[in-house]
Amino acid sequence: MMNAALAAAGLSGRYRLLPTPAEALAARLAEVRAEFAGVNVTVPHKRRVLPLLDELDPVAAAIGAVNTIVNREGRLVGHNTDADGFYWALERDGLCPGEALVLGAGGAARAVVHALVTRGWLVGVYNRTLARAQGLVEEVGGWLVVPQKLEKAVRRTPLLVNATSVGLDDPEASPLPPGVLPESGGVVDLVYRPLETRLLREARAAGLATQDGLAMLLGQGVRAFELWTGRPAPVAVMERALREEGR
Numbered sequence: 001m002m003n004a005a006l007a008a009a010g011l012s013g014r015y016r017l018l019p020t021p022a023e024a025l026a027a028r029l030a031e032v033r034a035e036f037a038g039v040n041v042t043v044p045h046k047r048r049v050l051p052l053l054d055e056l057d058p059v060a061a062a063i064g065a066v067n068t069i070v071n072r073e074g075r076l077v078g079h080n081t082d083a084d085g086f087y088w089a090l091e092r093d094g095l096c097p098g099e100a101l102v103l104g105a106g107g108a109a110r111a112v113v114h115a116l117v118t119r120g121w122l123v124g125v126y127n128r129t130l131a132r133a134q135g136l137v138e139e140v141g142g143w144l145v146v147p148q149k150l151e152k153a154v155r156r157t158p159l160l161v162n163a164t165s166v167g168l169d170d171p172e173a174s175p176l177p178p179g180v181l182p183e184s185g186g187v188v189d190l191v192y193r194p195l196e197t198r199l200l201r202e203a204r205a206a207g208l209a210t211q212d213g214l215a216m217l218l219g220q221g222v223r224a225f226e227l228w229t230g231r232p233a234p235v236a237v238m239e240r241a242l243r244e245e246g247r
């Protein structure tokens with residue numbers, strides 16, 4: 001996606017993978033400071049990089065996680081484009097009822113909840129481990145959905161977002177109990193491997209609007225490209241590259 005974007009924008013340069021074990025993170029950032037315009041940061045480093053940066057964008061600080069670093073003349077500035085990228089994708093697909101139920105309490109869920117509550121949405125948060133959901137609600141916002149209330153909350157929500165990793169590499173796993181889906185509205189699954197998760201399959205069969213995990217992946221990439229280059233992202237080119245790669 002990023003290499004297609006660079007080529008389409010007529011920029012030289014290359015996006016490449018820098019596998020980085022935890023113990024090499026600080027050295028890697030020194031390398032980034034010297035040689036790169038920016039990097040994306042992914043699991044498991046999204047929180048660990050925070051103390052190693054020179055500056056933190058307020059959105060990244062509020063979420064407590066960084067997925068994009070911009071090298072501003074040797075100063076490393078941490079951003080989180082997952083939140084804006086997620087919302088960008090929702091708007092694009094017309095999935096903005098102002099109220100949502102988010103499943104999960106990891107980094108992805110924190111970005112999603114932040115994106116929604118800062119835009120005035122009402123957001124319920126459910127997670128397998130209640131204490132993590134509690135922490136998320138206290139630090140980022142939304143209200144806690146306890147296990148006894150999950151089914152009712154799912155049925156009533158106009159937008160359900162799966163921000164857990166359930167479904168990743170397992171097309172038969174679902175984050176919801178069998179037969180439980182929103183009565184109307186939409187379902188977003190952030191899992192993008194596979195694209196066709198059980199949750200999305202069931203939601204589509206029930207006549208609900210759906211959005212797969214490539215939408216947010218694209219959204220966060222669009223925003224990161226713009227931060228690094230200062231240019232508008234070639235969205236159609238990036239989307240095509242992503243969808244081709246995902247096939």
Ligand code: ATR
Pocket residue numbers: 043103104105106107108109127128129132163164165166175
């Ligand atoms: P990410 O940064 O991608 O959000 P993460 O921090 O590992 O990843 O979070 C994974 C999320 O998926 C968590 O909400 C996790 O729930 P717990 O907090 O209870 O661990 C959720 N998750 C993973 N496997 C799950 C499963 N089998 N059932 C329910 N939730 C699961």
